[in-house]
Amino acid sequence: MARPREFDEQDVIAKASDLFWRRGYNATSVRDLGAELNLKQSSLYRTFNDKHTLFLRALDHYRATESAQAEELLNASGPSLEVLRDWLIWMIGHDAGRGCFVVNTATELGTTDPEIRQRTEAAFEVTRRTLASLLGRGIRDGDLPAALDVEAAVELLFTTVLGLRVRERAGHDPQWLVTAIDFTIAMLATSAT
Numbered sequence: 001m002a003r004p005r006e007f008d009e010q011d012v013i014a015k016a017s018d019l020f021w022r023r024g025y026n027a028t029s030v031r032d033l034g035a036e037l038n039l040k041q042s043s044l045y046r047t048f049n050d051k052h053t054l055f056l057r058a059l060d061h062y063r064a065t066e067s068a069q070a071e072e073l074l075n076a077s078g079p080s081l082e083v084l085r086d087w088l089i090w091m092i093g094h095d096a097g098r099g100c101f102v103v104n105t106a107t108e109l110g111t112t113d114p115e116i117r118q119r120t121e122a123a124f125e126v127t128r129r130t131l132a133s134l135l136g137r138g139i140r141d142g143d144l145p146a147a148l149d150v151e152a153a154v155e156l157l158f159t160t161v162l163g164l165r166v167r168e169r170a171g172h173d174p175q176w177l178v179t180a181i182d183f184t185i186a187m188l189a190t191s192a193t
Helices: 009-023 030-037 041-048 051-074 080-094 101-109 114-141 150-169 174-190
Strands: none
Touching (some): 009 030, 030 051, 051 080, 051 114, 080 114, 101 114, 114 150, 150 174
């Protein structure tokens, strides 16, 4: 008869997500996971099969929590450029120098692991779609020029977001990042192409 688990699986996944987020996949050993999660390696293997499976579950957990919160902020009511600026400011101040787990993962493993690439690209697509929706709303509400090329603006914003996340993780002065955000918002507001 199998022994009942002595831990909450969702709690373990949340803690593993935090560890992988801070350290990355390659820099986190099974021993590190066991110590951080207060679990024996045999319990980890019995529950999650291997480190890779636990990592995928941790990434899914992040997407279901942190990414969902970001999407909710982008869907907030109010003038679209204010919503966009508030989200960008939140994004660079929210994660305490850790960057974004999805962006970190994409830069570490995104081209070498098909399962991880599928998850990071899916997360990126949610961000693109949400940005497109916000910009479309801005055009309808008159916050943005009617001639704005939404597709190009989404790509500019998405690239800006990735750059901001990397710079935030690298410890760059937040005021520099706010300057970049404000300039991007001003460019959008006056764009006529």
